[in-house]
Amino acid sequence: MTTKYYIEEVYAEPLQAFTIWMKQSGYTETTRKEYLREVYDYLFSLDELPVQQAGKLNVVSFLVSKQESAGDKTRNRTLSAIRSFYASLIDFELATRNPALEVKKSKTEKNKIPVYLEEQELKKVLTYVDGRYRDRNLAIFLLMGYCGLRVGEVHRMNLSHFKKDKGTLEVLGKGRKWNEIPLPELVVEYLAKVEEERIQPYSAKEEAFFVSQKGRRLSIRQIQKIAAHVFDAFKQDHPQLTDMKLSCHKLRHSFATMLLRNNVDIRVVKELLGHASIETTMIYTHINDEQKRSAMTTIEVPKV
The missing domain is CATH 1.10.150 (DNA polymerase; domain 1)
Incomplete structure (x- = not known):
């Protein structure tokens, strides 16, 4: 046995x-x-x-x-x-x-800075999305990188969750909690296009928004493979980022960082990310070297 x-x-x-x-x-x-x-x-x-x-x-x-x-x-x-x-x-x-x-949990690096792409790098990554299902895959990248969705949330997305007229998306997050988020106008346009060109599902009852070439709901693993393919191509042309561990979740990190850099209230960022606690959102309040230099230029040192 x-x-x-x-x-x-x-x-x-x-x-x-x-x-x-x-x-x-x-x-x-x-x-x-x-x-x-x-x-x-x-x-x-x-x-x-x-x-x-x-x-x-x-x-x-x-x-x-x-x-x-x-x-x-x-x-x-x-x-x-x-x-x-x-x-x-x-x-x-x-x-x-x-x-x-x-039993107490082990102390991990609470202040460890999440891996993320700068806004310009994120834009460049999008140019590496190609192939037969470019529009579908690009929409997936936009949802993770510019709307902050988790890969599982993209996977669970149904046709009925996309509210084109309202320009919103109903997201089924962790713990089966629903969160309605407003979408950027361009994301609405891409999703509408993907919906129109959607592959005919194998089953007539299939409600999945993103469908694989075999006519089934796109799995989490398939989404991760799509992202890995794009990241690999991106890194080949950007050797300085070779050691950066990029993944679907890093796109979410990039989204959160971008919002906070744009001075969006952290409480709003928390709601958009679907976090249960604001402490989780706090990990994205990292400061970069440019912000440090900018801060120091405001200091007037007197001549003595």
């Missing part, structure tokens, strides 16, 4: 509860898979001990066992998965306490 089947046999009910709970809570498919993988490893470490009998020591011991091969960020993700696991058991009355809440 493989480890996976062994765990599913010993902890069938808790795993079923966790799977159902994550779907009900609006966790993305990617997060569900990652969290389940972490929880499978945790349950294996319990060695058939009932989950309701496990305590803080069990959680810490498991985290320590993984510490050599994982950094603080990975450890915190593992801890979050276990916390969510116990939260689901409490919700379904399969446990009465969450021992993972008693």
Whole structure:
């Protein structure tokens, strides 16, 4: 019997509860898979001990066992998965306490500056979007780089979410929270064009706004591959950016940075990004060297 089947046999009910709970809570498919993988490893470490009998020591011991091969960020993700696991058991009355809440997260670099593209660099990236599905792919880049959508939000976008007459987009974000955002005029025009040229879906019931060449909803992985192809071509012509780790989420970083550079109120930026807490938005308030130099020119040093 493989480890996976062994765990599913010993902890069938808790795993079923966790799977159902994550779907009900609006966790993305990617997060569900990652969290389940972490929880499978945790349950294996319990060695058939009932989950309701496990305590803080069990959680810490498991985290320590993984510490050599994982950094603080990975450890915190593992801890979050276990916390969510116990939260689901409490919700379904399969446990009465969450021992993972008693374990502190590792301190990461809270002030680490997010990777982002400058406004001119972002404009140049768009010129590298080409190919047969250029309009569709360009619209995707515009939604992430100039509207701040997450890749999962682009993936979940349906035809009914685009309100052409109002010039807005209904975004289904994390935790199944809806957020209606106004769109720049040019983005509205591109989306209208993509809607008009939309590939006929394989299923007549398919509501996806972005459809693959096979007639199915464009997957998160496919969107990431489209972005990676564009970034690779862009980097070839801009060797100074070779080491910059660009991704779909970096386009979102660029959008947030651009807004704050334009002196948009951080509370408005928070709402546009769909953040639950303004503390999350604060990571984008980084200052660049040019702003520092500009600030110093306002200082008048007296001659003595």
